[in-house]
Amino acid sequence: MSRLPKISRRRFIGSVSLAGLAASTTPSSLLGGFTGRPAPSAPPLSTFTYADVNVTSAAHEKQLHDTLDVLMSISDDSLLKPLRKMSGQPAPGEELGGWYLYDPAYDADKVQAGFAPACTFGQWVSAFARYYAITGSPKLRDRILGLNRLYAKTISSDFYENNRFPAYCFDKFVCGLMDSHQFAADPDAFRIMDQTTDVAMQHLPPKAVEHGHPWRKNASPGYTWDESDTISENLFIAYQRGAGERYRALGIQYLDDTYYDPLAEGRSNLAGRHAYSHVNSLSSAMQAYLTAGSEKHLRAATNGFDFLAAQSFATGGWGPGELLRAPDSDDVYASLTSTHASFETPCGSYAHFKLTSYLLRVYRDSRYGDSMERVMYNTVLGAKPLQRDGHSFYYADCNFDGKKFYHPDRWPCCSGTLPQVAADYRIHTYFREPSGLYVNLYIPSSVRWTQGASQITLTQSGDYPFQDTIKFELKASRPAEFSLNFRIPAWAVGAGISVNGSSACVAAGQFVGMHREWSDGDRVELELPRKTRLEPIDARHPDTVALLSGPLVLFPIANGQSRTTRAQLLAATQKGREWSSETPGDVLRFMPYTDIDSESYSTYTRTV
Ligand SMILES: [Zn+2]
Secondary structure, three states: OOOOOOOOHHHHHHHHHHHHHHHHOOOHHHHOOOOOOOOOOOOOOEEOOOOOEEEOOHHHHHHHHHHHHHHHOOOHHHHHHHHHHHOOOOOOOOOOOHHHOOOOOOOOOOOOOOOOOOOOHHHHHHHHHHHHHHHOOHHHHHHHHHHHHHHHOOOOHHHHHOOOOHHHHHHHHHHHHHHHHHHHOOOOHHHHHHHHHHHHOOOOOOOOOOOOOOOOOOOOHHHHOOOHHHOHHHHHHHHHOOOOHHHHHHHHHOOOHHHHHHHHOOOOOOOOOEHHHHHHHHHHHHHHHHHHOOHHHHHHHHHHHHHHHHOOOOOOOOOHHHEOOOOOOOHHHHHHHHOOOOEEHHHHHHHHHHHHHHHHHHHOOHHHHHHHHHHHHHOHHHOOOOOOOOOOEOEEOOOOOEOOOEOOOOOOOHHHHHHHHHHHHHHHHEEEEOOEEEEOOOOOEEEEEEEOOEEEEEEEEOOOOOOOEEEEEEEEOOOEEEEEEEEEOOOOOOOEEEEOOEEEEOOOOEEEEEEEEEOOOOEEEEEOOOOEEEEEOOOOOOOEEEEEEOOEEEEEEOOOOOOEOHHHHHOOEEEOOEEEEEEOOEEEEEEOHHHOOOOOEOOOEEEO
16 A cells, blocks of 8 residues: 655556556567476475464564554554444544544545555454464453454444445455454454455455556545455455355455466566555465465466566565566666655565465475565564554665655554564464474574474574574474474575584575484584675666675665775675775775664665
């Protein structure tokens, strides 16, 4: 969802359809290499539950707890206020304002509060449920059950009639309710979800409609911004969790063929499309494969990810100005000077984590984990914290003149996804298959599971990505034979792995599997050599480069230096959590994204 400052929604939408049309005429033969890959025969890796994984990384846990603290401090009346007002009911309590406010006189052509009333409600309930799965706090469960019952009283046709984003809100309600069922054992969640679906379906288009296309009585532009083309993923998940066949059928009904068909054939049609919602839609395509067995949709998601990766910043972020771009264009390069809205960080990261997680689980390919890790360290983990008044971190800024900043509007979409992202770090860190474990992210943490008759706990520690070494220690109630698979990032040339002191070299860019009988007290050490390296923004601008060390982009801090060579960048040396490089008459300073506060920085350097 977007409400870009300084660009009218009308103009924005216009540019979307034109660019989309132009890109769709590009012959697929010009885009070689994106032919997709065959569906694998092995079943996908499974996920752990939120309670199976314990994260001890201070940065990850602080983001989770701080975000949830802010949201849980809001009263039920304030959370329900726009829902009650839109349903014509008494609505006591304090107004949250910002995007969350319902103002019947909202004017889409003016900048004011009231852009997307109640749109984050379902995501907040979902985040509460995931947080309950982590903390087990009985008080929190009571609150979730209470909120769902109060919400149920607001389900009405008026809510959807008065709403510019009926499908968006419905999608988030489904997410909150199915998470309440799954993680907080709300016995009424599915009943309330069915009531929601009964009413919502009378007010949604019969099939997916993309941005800018009128589909309802009120055809004014503000009423064409809904995102019914992205809702299938949650409907499929609801079906998987036992909500009934109806949700599988609805998931299929809302698959957007105009988007997926060219992608499945290896043609990029991303250009001009709204970034977050269309990357999110690639997860709907993954669920169409996982739930309904559609290999066409697997190809669409696989190719879509490749097209996305080819237009991503070195941070892993994408979609400057919230738009996806044409392959082999100058658009992403031009954005380094033309915008500060480089990547819609919490929403985009949420979509990116889900997509790369699905792809990794299906293909067991480490590059999806590399991509997820890149986005985590260089964007969302460095997001400014959600403020109590609703000011939210929204855009990561890759401009040459970059800063971290809050979105001017309070309670935007990104205040809905940040708590979900923060809760989900733990479920993306490890994956499971019957014969063992996959370690995907290197975050201080532990994971518990049962292997045959043995209770296993694997604990990882270390100061990665600021050091090369990651240590693992195994606890086992009895010896057990299984595989431990570790992601060796593509950049980690010369990587090594040692088990109980005996070490071996391993190739970069793969999951390396260690199959053996594991016993209590076994230790594994991973050595991932981080050398500085440069990545150009694209092939046509080879002198505009980002400096990286391991998964970290090293952001040059404003230093007045105008002439920097590649050699000077590559010579940067680490001291603690910063890097520096001496040049004649100056010292270049570099910081990781997580540590930047009010400093001016750039992502890329124009080298001489
Ligand atoms: Zn957002």
